[in-house]
Amino acid sequence: MKASEKNICQSCGMPMKNMTDFGTDSDGSINTEYCHYCYEEGEFTDKGISLEEKMAKNMNIAIKMGMSEVDAAKLASRTLPALRRWRKSNKAKQAEK
Ligand SMILES: [Zn+2]
Known part of the structure; x- marks a missing residue:
């Protein structure tokens, strides 16, 4: 690697x-x-967590690190849904429509 x-x-x-x-x-x-x-x-380690919960968790970490709430929310909503762990649930949601 x-x-x-x-x-x-x-x-x-x-x-x-x-x-x-x-x-x-x-x-x-x-x-x-x-x-x-x-x-x-x-x-x-956080098995069963939803994308929304994970985004909130990530936001809290970013805010603690000094990021503004708005920026933290933007970052989480831009980054997390594109990651491999969450893509499947996105697809499932789209299929429901
Ligand atoms: Zn991680």
Whole structure:
């Protein structure tokens, strides 16, 4: 794996630069798709959370880091729905229409 490659968590959008940023699979190996906050030992740490809940969670983190509420909301709504973890539920919603 190239360290220069831009990896972002496919659950929360966090940039992952170090090996310790990555999540782990059930066998203890590194999972390069998700960060360690979201994914540990083969399972999401916040399993069952909805996209909306995850966006709210992300917003709170961004606000704590000094981002304005408006910017945090924009960032979350732009980033999260495009990530792999959430794309399936988007499709399901579109199919209902
Ligand atoms: Zn994550």
